[in-house]
Amino acid sequence: MFNPRLVLAAFATVVLAAACRPEPPPPAAPEPTGPTAEEIEAQRIADSIENARRLEAEALAAAQRAEREMQQRAAAARATLGEMVYFDYDESTLTSETTRTLQAKLAVLRSCPSVRLRMEGHADERGTSEYNIALGSERAQSVSEFFTGFGLDDARFSTVSYGEERPVAQGSNEAAWARNRRVEFVITTGADDLGRCQS
Amino acid sequence: MRRPTASSAWTNLHLEWPTPGGFPSRFATARTCLLFLLAAGASSPVAAQENELIPGVELGFIFEGVYVPPIAVKPLTVAGADVGLAREIEGIITRDLDYSDRFQVRDSLPPALGGEGVQYALWEQFGVDWVVTGTIETDGLGGGIAFSVELHDIVFGSLKAAATFPLPARDHPDFRLAVHSVSDALVGWVTGDRGVAATRMLFRMRAFGEENPNLTEIYVVDFDGENLRRLTWDRSTVTSPTWSPDGKRVAYSSFKADMPRIYELNLEDGQERLLVPEGHGQHDSPSYHPDGNSVAFTIVGPEPEGLFTYNIRDGCCLKYLGGGRFNDLQPNFSPDGEWLVFVSTRLRFSTPQVYLRPLAGGDDELLSPFRYGEGGFFTDPDWSPCGDRVAFAGGIGSRRQANRYHILVAKLEAGGNRLLQLTQEGNNEDPSWAPNCRHIVFTGERSYGKGVFIVDTVTGRTRVLVANVEAEDTDWSPWLAENGVVR
Numbered sequence: 302m303f304n305p306r307l308v309l310a311a312f313a314t315v316v317l318a319a320a321c322r323p324e325p326p327p328p329a330a331p332e333p334t335g336p337t338a339e340e341i342e343a344q345r346i347a348d349s350i351e352n353a354r355r356l357e358a359e360a361l362a363a364a365q366r367a368e369r370e371m372q373q374r375a376a377a378a379r380a381t382l383g384e385m386v387y388f389d390y391d392e393s394t395l396t397s398e399t400t401r402t403l404q405a406k407l408a409v410l411r412s413c414p415s416v417r418l419r420m421e422g423h424a425d426e427r428g429t430s431e432y433n434i435a436l437g438s439e440r441a442q443s444v445s446e447f448f449t450g451f452g453l454d455d456a457r458f459s460t461v462s463y464g465e466e467r468p469v470a471q472g473s474n475e476a477a478w479a480r481n482r483r484v485e486f487v488i489t490t491g492a493d494d495l496g497r498c499q500s
Numbered sequence: 501m502r503r504p505t506a507s508s509a510w511t512n513l514h515l516e517w518p519t520p521g522g523f524p525s526r527f528a529t530a531r532t533c534l535l536f537l538l539a540a541g542a543s544s545p546v547a548a549q550e551n552e553l554i555p556g557v558e559l560g561f562i563f564e565g566v567y568v569p570p571i572a573v574k575p576l577t578v579a580g581a582d583v584g585l586a587r588e589i590e591g592i593i594t595r596d597l598d599y600s601d602r603f604q605v606r607d608s609l610p611p612a613l614g615g616e617g618v619q620y621a622l623w624e625q626f627g628v629d630w631v632v633t634g635t636i637e638t639d640g641l642g643g644g645i646a647f648s649v650e651l652h653d654i655v656f657g658s659l660k661a662a663a664t665f666p667l668p669a670r671d672h673p674d675f676r677l678a679v680h681s682v683s684d685a686l687v688g689w690v691t692g693d694r695g696v697a698a699t700r701m702l703f704r705m706r707a708f709g710e711e712n713p714n715l716t717e718i719y720v721v722d723f724d725g726e727n728l729r730r731l732t733w734d735r736s737t738v739t740s741p742t743w744s745p746d747g748k749r750v751a752y753s754s755f756k757a758d759m760p761r762i763y764e765l766n767l768e769d770g771q772e773r774l775l776v777p778e779g780h781g782q783h784d785s786p787s788y789h790p791d792g793n794s795v796a797f798t799i800v801g802p803e804p805e806g807l808f809t810y811n812i813r814d815g816c817c818l819k820y821l822g823g824g825r826f827n828d829l830q831p832n833f834s835p836d837g838e839w840l841v842f843v844s845t846r847l848r849f850s851t852p853q854v855y856l857r858p859l860a861g862g863d864d865e866l867l868s869p870f871r872y873g874e875g876g877f878f879t880d881p882d883w884s885p886c887g888d889r890v891a892f893a894g895g896i897g898s899r900r901q902a903n904r905y906h907i908l909v910a911k912l913e914a915g916g917n918r919l920l921q922l923t924q925e926g927n928n929e930d931p932s933w934a935p936n937c938r939h940i941v942f943t944g945e946r947s948y949g950k951g952v953f954i955v956d957t958v959t960g961r962t963r964v965l966v967a968n969v970e971a972e973d974t975d976w977s978p979w980l981a982e983n984g985v986v987r
Contacts, residue, residue, distance in 0.1 A: 391849070391850045393849075428877065429879045429880060429893075429929065430739065430972060430973070431740070431784060431785060431798070431829045431830050431843070431879065431880075432827075432829065432843075432845075432852055432877075432879060434782070434784060434800055435800055435827040435829060435845065436849075438781075438782070438800045438801055438805075439827075439849070442801075442802065460801060460802070461758075461759060461760075461782060461801075462782065462800060462801075463737070463755070466714055466716070466737045466739075466755075467714045467737075468714065
């Protein structure tokens with residue numbers, strides 16, 4: 302019931318008929334309906350402005366991120382450098398805990414050669430004020446010698462002793478005394494460079 | 501010889517000193533009462549907290565059993581002057597005579613003794629050995645005062661001495677100092693040794709009214725505790741004040757710049773100068789050479805540290821006296837300028853000791869009672885103006901035994917120094933000799949509080965100079981006035 306020859310003939314007839322039809326006239330040019338050239342130019346400008354803004358914002362964010370990181374690094378370096386160290390009663394030798402604290406400072410100081418420190422030695426209230434000035438000075442010197450012993454330039458370090466004159470803890474008990482037997486650290490030069498230091 | 505009275509046989513004077521209140525101290529029962537009165541009074545040692553004695557040191561005073569004569573000041577006669585002025589001068593002199601520790605001052609005089617002249621028989625009945633009379637004149641003196649004083653010897657019934665002293669007007673800043681110098685002359689007439697009322701004491705303490713509790717400034721106060729004044733306004737830590745030999749300048753160390761430096765304040769014009777502009781480290785504890793041309797002081801910090809001198813007349817010639825790794829601290833010149841007494845930690849850091857150093861060369865001599873194994877903590881040396889004694893503070897035991905120091909006096913004698921302990925209670929530091937080589941001012945702590953005290957090394961009598969202050973670093977001035985004339 303299905304004759305392939307018949308189907309082929311029908312198809313050929315259709316094709317021939319189509320091929321013999323006269324060519325239709327070309328359609329008229331379509332009326333322009335999209336944006337004008339001016340609008341395109343304006344869009345291009347707007348796009349470029351937006352793009353520039355976006356890039357700017359990204360750059361700003363990156364800079365802010367970098368700044369934040371710098372600040373965080375600086376804060377960390379400042380905290381590391383500023384951490385007080387404590388001493389045993391009537392002693393200026395460094396305890397193992399003090400040595401660990403000073404090792405951390407050493408890393409910061411090595412990565413930031415512009416930073417200079419003043420070590421301020423303190424003592425508890427026991428003993429005379431003059432003796433305690435000497436004791437506080439010994440403590441500050443011990444810390445200075447620790448740094449210079451690791452090869453840092455001694456011109457970067459200065460010392461002063463306040464003896465028993467500037468306690469951080471009031472009271473005549475061991476808890477207060479222990480907090481007062483200390484060396485404090487003051488950054489005298491290079492504080493602006495701390496963001497570029499290892500912390 | 502002076503007539504012995506019932507009250508003359510004091511053997512242990514620091515315990516049985518009669519009060520200045522004029523009690524009939526010749527009665528034994530009254531004397532017992534006096535002990536209780538003394539215990540309650542602010543100007544005498546209060547009930548001992550915990551007596552302690554440093555091993556190897558004698559307890560005691562330099563002399564014992566001295567006779568202390570009774571004296572009275574008769575109300576002054578007023579010629580053209582107001583009575584208030586007379587009462588003020590009487591009050592100053594009476595208290596000075598008491599504080600001289602040379603007299604029992606009798607007041608509450610019976611009316612019978614108040615008439616014209618001096619009736620020796622009546623005064624003898626009243627039981628005094630000496631009577632002071634005087635007249636004040638202000639007319640035609642341009643505001644100044646002529647003060648005529650007589651000293652009567654009641655025992656011999658005669659006038660012992662008399663003089664007229666010029667005094668500045670009552671509202672003049674030198675008025676009280678000039679009156680004190682008249683008291684000193686009176687003490688000299690009786691004892692041969694001039695009194696020390698015309699002097700002042702320096703010390704440092706937390707400044708009144710300043711918010712920061714850790715800052716100390718220099719204060720000065722008169723011999724009788726009056727006229728307390730602040731001298732520095734550094735708003736910093738100002739330490740170790742010391743008088744120049746002429747009493748016109750004060751040197752001290754101040755933290756007001758980055759590093760502590762030694763400054764000098766001229767008391768006449770109020771000008772301050774950096775006294776030692778050279779040298780590294782921090783500068784502390786200045787002491788004037790007796791000739792006033794140089795200072796000895798301590799440098800603490802990077803080596804070299806230790807004792808230094810500096811020529812302050814020419815502003816030159818920083819000289820290192822040596823020190824080394826240990827700390828040499830608190831130098832003080834002998835009155836002939838040939839020795840220093842100082843503190844050193846050379847034996848071991850934790851046990852500072854007092855040493856003498858001959859400046860012409862030679863070995864240092866250990867003065868404090870160091871005992872091997874006990875160490876001790878000795879500090880704050882001050883050489884007596886007479887040269888034969890050194891006062892210092894300290895105690896056996898380590899620095900750990902906080903706030904337990906006593907005043908010690910070393911008598912410098914060939915073939916061995918003798919050590920005397922002057923205080924037995926509380927905490928006692930920073931001694932400084934009076935120009936009479938007899939009294940010592942020091943800072944102390946008692947059960948009733950902290951303050952500045954004066955002790956008489958002869959009788960042991962102690963009084964409060966400034967109460968309720970946390971003072972340090974006292975220094976007693978030279979004489980600032982003589983015979984009514986202020987230097």
